[in-house]
Amino acid sequence: MKFNFVHNNFNVTNLDKSLEFYRESLGLKEVERKVADDGSFILVYLGDGITSHTLELTWLKDWDRQYNLGDNEFHLALEVDDFDEAHKLHKEQGCICFENKSMGIYFIADPDNYWIEILPKQLVK
Known part of the structure; x- marks a missing residue:
């Protein structure tokens, strides 16, 4: 028996605003x-x-x-090939909600305050 990931779900309050965020901030497409x-x-x-x-x-x-969203620290994680450029974009967008410089990662928050971890490609395992 083998299980494969298919999708994760986030419930959103403003679909258009969320679609714009995920497109502009992470390049995700419908x-x-x-x-x-x-x-x-x-x-x-x-x-x-x-x-x-x-x-x-x-x-x-x-x-x-x-x-x-309670106190549960669930989140998505995405790797990026140009970490510095991604950080610059997210800083300009004002969506960085937490940085852990010692680990070389940061988190952004979507319009409903779901957190997304941004990792440089070499850190992903």
Whole structure:
């Protein structure tokens, strides 16, 4: 028996704002979209164009508040081939929420405050 990663999910409050963030900040592109027949939800799958793993953004029509992310330190991690240029972009965008200079990594926060770890390519294992 073998299991493979398929996708991770983040629920979002503003789908357009989130899509813009992931496109502008991380270069992720929409690869699939599912809209409920009754309009109650939209699922958008984003890909990096390299791996088959996707990020599913879920928008719920009747959700009327920010999501409570609690104290759990879950996050996505993405590697980047030009760490310094990525850091410069994210600093300009004002989305860096935590830096660990001793480890050579940093985190950015999306519009719903989900954290994404940015790693230089050589650190990924």
